[in-house]
Amino acid sequence: MPSVRFRLNGVETSVDADPDRPLLDILRGQLGMTGPHFGCGANECGACNVMIGDQAVASCDTPLWSVADKDITTIEGLGTSEHPHPLQTAFIAEQALQCGYCIPGILMSAAALLKKNPDPSDANVRAALDRNLCRCGSHNRIVKAVLRAAAEMAAR
Numbered sequence: 001m002p003s004v005r006f007r008l009n010g011v012e013t014s015v016d017a018d019p020d021r022p023l024l025d026i027l028r029g030q031l032g033m034t035g036p037h038f039g040c041g042a043n044e045c046g047a048c049n050v051m052i053g054d055q056a057v058a059s060c061d062t063p064l065w066s067v068a069d070k071d072i073t074t075i076e077g078l079g080t081s082e083h084p085h086p087l088q089t090a091f092i093a094e095q096a097l098q099c100g101y102c103i104p105g106i107l108m109s110a111a112a113l114l115k116k117n118p119d120p121s122d123a124n125v126r127a128a129l130d131r132n133l134c135r136c137g138s139h140n141r142i143v144k145a146v147l148r149a150a151a152e153m154a155a156r
């Protein structure tokens, strides 16, 4: 089985697996990263989003071979309980989740947005999260939380 090497949450990682397998399978299976969730399996819901470089990407629709030598960040690499990312504290402050299933993917899309645009408008946030579905209907609180995180990061 060929070996594919990449950095996962800053750690050099090597995986022996069929290079055509979806990255999501590898993350949740062999690598034990259960933050990215399986929703649709067809690049339509965003539950599986991770960051590859600075881009939010659907890991269910990303073959393993394509991430060779790339930097991958999952929700496990965004923040910790002791040192949460400002997005994570803002989501709690705004109570921006209900069941939480969509949230890891939404946080990764939001983190990618704030890297590119630290001062987004409401419309910018809505556009960045356009492909992230939330079946609980938390969208408006989610947008407020992302704007709150941006403001808190700018004030630091």
Ligand code: FES
Pocket: 037, 038, 039, 040, 041, 042, 043, 044, 045, 046, 047, 048, 049, 058, 059, 060, 061
């Ligand atoms: S599970 Fe990947 S986009 Fe829905």
Ligand code: FES
Pocket: 096, 097, 098, 099, 100, 101, 102, 103, 133, 134, 135, 136, 137, 138
């Ligand atoms: S909080 Fe339940 S799917 Fe978004």
